């Protein structure tokens with residue numbers, strides 16, 4: 001990355017304006033300067049631009065947190081983030097705009113070819129892993145530095161300065177990916193037999209696998225069988241309604257050759273469920289299939305199918321397995337007419353794939369333009385903590401509340417994805433009580449609760 005282009009600077013400023021009630025008097029004094037000679041400026045606001053191609057992070061403490069600044073301009077840092085000089089100028093000492101752009105635009109995902117087994121950009125090669133900053137909304141801290149500088153400038157020049165917050169406290173967005181609805185599907189039961197025969201790796205102990213295989217067999221042959229443990233939507237709806245939550249449910253159609261998709265949109269029970277959710281003010285959206293992430297035809301087909309079966313175009317989308325190609329998948333989303341995506345998280349770690357706890361527009365680096373579509377960042381998926389990081393429920397709760405504290409600092413948001421398939425007592429004893437208490441505790445922190453659709457309405 002060389003100097004930021006004009007479009008890239010405008011892009012970062014667009015997001016800065018989510019935090020500040022800008023006035024022309026101040027904006028007209030903005031200058032973007034790639035030299036160290038500021039002698040010709042007076043009463044101006046000078047953003048130093050870095051020409052460095054490579055990241056060369058230095059650390060600063062901002063709001064008592066150690067933050068890496070990716071593109072410092074003065075290598076012998078004077079331990080200063082900005083200063084007012086004798087000519088009434090405000091000088092930003094480092095390139096906060098380029099540092100913010102780096103995270104927000106997702107450019108790191110186009111700069112490396114390393115991918116995991118199913119083509120995803122892996123946490124293990126990310127700058128977040130390298131700098132141990134995945135759970136810090138770094139871009140919010142960069143904007144904080146700029147806002148503190150602007151506030152000082154405005155005080156000095158007796159100009160009014162007002163901040164803006166998206167939420168008074170913080171926003172909470174709960175969502176569910178409905179991959180599967182039958183725990184005792186004959187394929188699941190057959191898979192357990194394969195595991196017992198040593199033909200497939202075990203998910204849990206042999207004893208539990210055997211137990212579930214037998215339960216599955218009895219379930220399948222019993223004509224009076226009860227409800228399947230993955231058909232748990234009444235319980236989910238009742239719990240959320242009791243707590244005043246309305247969440248978003250993303251539906252995944254069956255796709256040949258891809259794992260974990262089992263039903264069709266036209267399935268009678270699914271159609272009824274979608275209707276019930278809509279009638280109760282929940283949001284329903286598309287959980288786009290594995291192969292849709294880089295295939296326009298597939299993306300278009302399932303979007304149209306969703307619209308025709310359920311009688312409405314979905315506002316939001318999330319990719320199955322969070323399989324996402326930057327920037328291609330966003331182009332497909334825009335073409336298909338989505339208002340927002342909410343796929344951007346690292347599968348392997350909770351936190352901020354784009355360093356920001358606000359909704360944002362992604363950037364099309366290849367065409368040097370901001371996408372129209374919004375991204376509502378996915379900040380925590382239960383799977384990342386419990387499966388990939390192998391933490392327990394207490395670890396999940398601690399991680400969630402640390403992220404909520406970050407959101408509260410900036411009037412930002414916390415989002416949580418919880419799969420209906422991870423609410424089975426057979427597999428995860430105690431999960432239902434834990435999950436209900438977790439939601440209760442989050443609601444107890446007094447967030448503004450929204451669906452993706454409602455949030456986009458608030459933003460536009």
Ligand SMILES: [Zn+2]
Nearest residue numbers: 177179320321
């Ligand atoms: Zn999925």
